[in-house]
Amino acid sequence: MDGGMEQVIWFEHLRRGDIARVGGKNASLGEMIQDLSPKGIAVPAGFATTADAYWHYVDANGIRDKVAAGIVDWQQGKASLAEAGSAIRKLFLRGDWPQDLANAIRAAYAELSKRIGSEDVAVAVRSSATAEDLPDASFAGQQESFLNIRGERSLLDACRRCYASLFTDRAISYRQTKGFEHLKVALSIGIQQMVRSDLGGSGVMFSIDTETGFDKVVLINAAWGLGENVVQGAVDPDEYQVFKPFLANGSLRPIVARKCGAKAKKMIYGSAEEPTINVPTSKAERASYVLDDEAVLKLARWASLIEQHYGCPMDMEWARNGEAGELVIVQARPETVQSRHKTGVFRSYSIKQKGKKLVEGLAIGDAIVSGRVCLVETAKDIDQFVDGSVLVTATTDPDWMPIMKRAAAIVTDHGGRTSHAAIVSRELGLPAVVGTGTATLLLHTGEQVTVSCAEGYEGFVYDGAAEYEVETFDAHDLPATQTEVMLNLANPATAFRWWRLPADGVGLARMEFVISNAIRIHPMALVHFDRLKDEVARNEIAALTQGYDDKSEYFVDTLAGGLARIAAVVHPNPAIVRLSDFKTNEYAGLLGGAEFEPKEENPMLGFRGASRYYSPRYREGFALECRAIRKLRNEMGFANVIVMVPFCRSIEEAEKVLQVMAESGLKRGEDGLKIYVMCEIPSNVVLAKDFARYFDGFSIGSNDLTQLTLGVDRDAGDLADLFDEQDPAVKWMISRVVTEAGQAGAKIGICGQAPSDHPDFAAFLVECGIDSISVTPDSFVAVKQIVAEAERRRGRTVRG
Structure with a gap:
């Protein structure tokens, strides 16, 4: 080696094609500094040692053959992974720096300090394997990083430890699993200016x-x-x-x-x-x-x-x-898990029978797995792990890799979606529940549990072996249809799971789900917080709205955010958001709600839907719903959101509701706003042409329409046999309103449960000439296929 010119390279002279010389991490830093800094992306300055420098260190200390021998001893079972790794690392840690390489690192460090204008500038010293960050292997966290390193001596010591970290137990195990030859992977070191993120x-x-x-x-x-x-x-x-x-x-x-x-x-x-x-x-x-x-x-x-x-x-x-x-951006590498999934092909898990919920946290992945718990408290005890068990621990780091790949699922006390446990679980295709807080206290080695990540962003661990189903399908195989097939979605936490479905939009987004699950507070209790008499409710509301001087803003922000995640899944296709349709007993169950709700004998036919919006009893609460929709459309940008009014009994009521909405900034036609009405009351069918003058479209709610057409309480167990959405009288009502809406130039669809529960019902809707059918995601595939077949029989031209 001469002059160190091939041993040290400044980031600004590197590009992503230099992976063989400096590894993916350092090559990427150079690429960003050259091409993205001019676009305003800040990347701290620094330099990299090369793969040649690594081999120079190895050969100057005569350890190449000794490393190879140590690997062979482990592969042949003559030494454990821990023994082989420890012996190889000592070879690096006890090595001496070749003078030319040490001088090159010292000179570059001095130049970096001069550029920054700080003597012995603090640097991050990070490892960058020359095979890392390839499309099929991330190597993320496999080697060591050292932060806040100052001075030449400390820098050279950190670099030596970086070299040794190429042979940590986890790195050896990872390379073996991925099929990389251990002596064909070199290590580059990135030395990068630290920013004072310790203070930020x-x-x-x-x-x-x-x-x-x-x-x-x-x-x-x-x-x-x-x-x-x-x-x-x-x-x-x-x-x-x-x-x-x-x-x-x-x-x-x-x-x-x-x-x-x-x-x-x-x-x-x-x-x-x-x-x-x-x-x-x-x-x-x-x-x-x-x-x-x-x-x-x-x-x-x-x-x-x-x-x-x-x-x-x-x-x-x-x-x-x-x-x-x-x-600043300090690292960038290709994402190596989701980007490798075949687009449109996925498994759908649904849990059926389940035991008692033991713990919950963040769901990583979307699978369900049953197995026996193996609680391992520290990395030094990983030898106790039983293959195929559910690994339960406080947290993981790269030292846990050798056993994580042998686990059926992973549960941790701590960590977020970008923690080590989460990243590795995704790469291994394992379900994980992270950040439970109490898993190591409540779960015990040997007990049978089910880990469920198929119920949204929250993951659950249930007692015993649950019953669940798995369905695999390819969305690319679904036929095109002229009738729009849309999704009924309520839970923002599960919405992103369905983005690969070729849905024509969201036909029903239930606002009340977001209110009851995310907000949890009666809107009037936020408007009139100071007059609440229930001290327990006051304390809970104060805790939930911490950080909000105006507690009403908590409602607006949370509702807008939840609905935004649903609208985002199908953008730019329409997302039809139904305004709140709680019954009085359901509203009373929200925090602070009991003080604002009347007691009714039959809430199903009482103070609900449109009648609430202009009533002095709830009008201020409805104004918060309108503010959330305005924020969703105008501030966040989701102009694909259509607003739908539920349970609108009369034309007079339609006029009142539209007036109140306009006063709250939601005027039909302004900024492209469309307003639909639920068709769930016989009067909506009888006066369909009149309602069409006030609304841009209808969505049939088959549950309530059946209840009110047949005079059967859908929740009355003794009358369950009489409640039939496919009754001829109900079908007549649907056929009639589809015809009337079409003649009036209004869009009409259905968002009721019937097509989801009875996919054949979709064929009847196609025969009627309905514009759209909205179903639950688990029945989307079956309904889409039935709609396509019905259109072929009817001779409708499918959309390409």
């Missing part, structure tokens, strides 16, 4: 949703201090989701989800002997978001630019300088 925050972001592969969102995790805690899953971070298609419009704020994590500790700068330490966060830090909206949107725009540049979904690490406030 840092985290990880992906340019797709990590659980479903939904490609229109950016997922951002954030915690206080240095980013290692987020990467390793040692903290429960904040989480943000941003809808990418709207990021180019600077007037929109498309943050569709925001969750405040516990963030119980943070990593900060330490001493020369211990460069980083963890300290508890303050109460204020735990209660606060790490990022404001502007920072979230800036990071999301950067993620989109990086993804566009590389032409594939990306996994990135970011940091924020607590002194100056600027954001």
Whole structure:
């Protein structure tokens, strides 16, 4: 080696084609500095040692053959993985630096300090394997990183430890599993300026949703201090989701989800002997978001630019300088799990019979697995793990890799969606429930459990072996239809699971699900919080709305965010959002609700739907619903949202509701707003042409229409046999309103349960000439096929 010119290369001289010289991580940093810095993406300066430098170190210390011998001993069973790994690492740690290589590193470090204007600048020292970040292997976390390294001696020591980390137990095991030859993988070291994120925050972001592969969102995790805690899953971070298609419009704020994590500790700068330490966060830090909206949107725009540049979904690490406030990208690599899934082919899991819920956390993946618990508290006890068990532990880091790939599922106390446990579980195709808080306390080795990640963003561990079904299908095989087949969705947490279905939109998004599950508070109790008499409710509401001076804003923000995740799945196709349709007994069950609701003998036919919206008893609460819709459409950008009025009994009521909506900023036709009405009362059928003058479309609610046509309470057990949505009288009502709506030029669809429960009912709807059929996702495939067959029989021309 001469002059060190081939041993050290500055990031700005590297491109992604240099993986063989400096590994994927360092090549990517060079690519971003060259091509993305001009677009405003900030990347800290630094340099990389080369693969040639690694082999120079290996050969100068004469350890190549000794490394090979150690690997062979392990492969032949003469030494355990731990014994072989330890022996090989000692060869590196006891080695001496070749003088020319040491001088090259010292000179580059001095130049970096000079560029920054700081003597002995603090740097991050990160490993970059020359085979890492390939499309079929991430190598994420396989080698070591060292933060807040200062001075030449400390730098050379950290570099030596980076070389040794190429042979940690987890790295050896990973290469063996992936089929990489151990002596054909070299290690480059990236030496990069640290930013004072110990005084600010840092985290990880992906340019797709990590659980479903939904490609229109950016997922951002954030915690206080240095980013290692987020990467390793040692903290429960904040989480943000941003809808990418709207990021180019600077007037929109498309943050569709925001969750405040516990963030119980943070990593900060330490001493020369211990460069980083963890300290508890303050109460204020735990209660606060790490990022404001502007920072979230800036990071999301950067993620989109990086993804566009590389032409594939990306996994990135970011940091924020607590002194100056600027954001930087410190790493970017291809995402290696969801991006490899075959588009349109997926399994759908549905749980049937289940035992008692034991713990819950964040769902990673969407599968269901039953197995026996194996509780392993620390990495030093991993030899106790039983293959095929459900691994239960507090948290995982790369040391756990050798047993994680042998687990049936993983459950942890701590961690977020971008933690080590989450990333590895996805790559291994394992369901995981992370961040439960109590799994190691409540689950015991040997007990039979079921891990379910098929019920939304929350994952559950149930007692015993549950009954569940698995269906596999390819959405590409579904026929095209002229009749629109849409989705009934209620739960924002599960909406992204269905993005690959070729749905024509959302035919029914139930607002009340978001209110009861996410908001949990009666809107009038927020408007009139100060007059609440129920102290227990007051305390709960105060806790839920912490951080909101105006408690009404909590309702508006949460409702808009929940509905946005549903609208995002089908954008730009329409998403029909039904305004709240609680009955009085259901409203009374919300926090603070009992003080605002009358007691009714028959709530099903009482103070519900449209009658509430103009009533002095609820009008202020309805104004919050309207504010949420305005935010959803105008501030967040989801103009594909159509609003639907439920249980509208008369033309006079239609006039009143439309007037109240207009006064609240939702005027039909303004900014392209369409307003539909539910057709679920016989009067809606009888006066269909009159209702069509006030609304742009109808959606048939077959449950209520059946109940009111046949005079049968759908919840009356003794009359269950009489409740039949396929009764001739009900079919006559449906056929009649489809005809009347068509003649009046109004769109008409159905969002009731009948087509989902009885797919053959869809054929009857096609015969009637209905415009759209909206069904639950699990029946979409069957209904789509039946609709296509019915259209062929009827001779309708399918859409291409």
